[in-house]
Amino acid sequence: MIKSVAIQGVKGSFHHIVSQDYFGENMQVNECLSFDDTVDALLSRKTEAAIMALENSIAGSIIPNYALIDNNSLHIVGEYYLDIQHHLMALPNQAIEAIKEVHSHPMALLQCKTFLKNYPHIKLVEAKDTAEVAKRISKQKIKGIAAIASKLASQLFDLTILAESIQTIKHNETRFAIVKRSNSEIPKEEINKASVKFELDHKRGSLATILNVMSDCKLNLTKIQSLPKIETPWLYAFFVDVTFENYSDFEKAKSIMKIMATHFKILGEYKNAKH
Missing domain, CATH: 3.40.190.10 (Periplasmic binding protein-like II)
Incomplete structure (x- = not known):
């Protein structure tokens, strides 16, 4: 059982609400003013978990947070969808x-x-x-x-x-990731969602080929986000979320994708909160 969680923002923020809903109201929160500080609190072991917003149903992906998770070798161990009322x-x-x-x-x-x-x-x-x-x-x-x-x-x-509720689109949802330093403790049979990252050569059809592998292995693609490799022009890293019924299907896809893609990496294996 974890004792504290790092959040971006102060008590009363949407990250704080997620900490209460996910871990319970008595969870100790470590308030951080930026996502960099949130990750630092986790890396320096001031806290055992962190909560990071990843995407919003209106505004889209919060791309720097994908990079923060990847660059610091952190692991997504869970997710939570919060209805945002402004x-x-x-x-x-x-x-x-x-x-x-x-x-x-x-x-x-x-x-x-x-x-x-x-x-x-x-x-x-x-x-x-x-x-x-x-x-x-x-x-x-x-x-x-x-x-x-x-x-x-x-x-x-x-x-x-x-x-009350002054947001333009009344159904306004944000997806938050629960992040830890080490990978998930969830048993394989309970895992039905994964976040992965890979890079592909700039060749015709390279992305289509890997997406076909996912489809053939019965994976459902729920999210794909590209991020340019700053040090290598026109080379992209892809962040992908997939859901599946059986973990064995994901294992099969994983073994093929490791061969096909460069720098294949698993960012997290966890329970699908929308299931």
């Missing part, structure tokens, strides 16, 4: 008309763009973390500034919600 909040007894600025994470501002267009007098200011803004407003008693954050943040920092 709320506009400020100190009590203020009308929305009295708000001069809204501070939040760039992704949150982007996801609430349509709502914010209705208030052209409000200046939008980017911040590192949604909940950190809420905490600062509360601590410093800042009037005239609102945060976009979770309902938990409003409760923790005694802020009033001025408008």
Whole structure:
């Protein structure tokens, strides 16, 4: 049983909500201001696990986080999908008309763009973390500034919600990875999803061939993300998520892909949270 988990952001952030839902409300959280700090907390053994957002149903992949997991040889041991509801909040007894600025994470501002267009007098200011803004407003008693954050943040920092669920697309989901220093402890028969990374030569049909191998081995491709190799122009690394019914099918595909691709690497084997 792990004792602490590193999260990007402060208590009240969406990463904090995932830590409570996944590990329980009594889990000790190590607050980090960036994903680099989150990984450092794990590598320096200040914590036994980390939670990292990987993709959002509206904004797409958070590509630097795939690279952080890969470059630091970390392992995805689980995943969690969280319904993201953005709320506009400020100190009590203020009308929305009295708000001069809204501070939040760039992704949150982007996801609430349509709502914010209705208030052209409000200046939008980017911040590192949604909940950190809420905490600062509360601590410093800042009037005239609102945060976009979770309902938990409003409760923790005694802020009033001025408008609920202001994100443009109401069904807004983020996929989070649970990351550890070593690979999963889950028995093989319970594993039905994997994240892998490989590189391919810049030859016609090389990607199509490897995707056919996955299909022939009964793997379902749920995600493919390319990342350019900075030191080698026009060479790409591919991050791929696959699901499967039987682990033996994945083992078969794995043995073929190791031969076909260069630098084949397993980033994680775990339970499919959407199963």
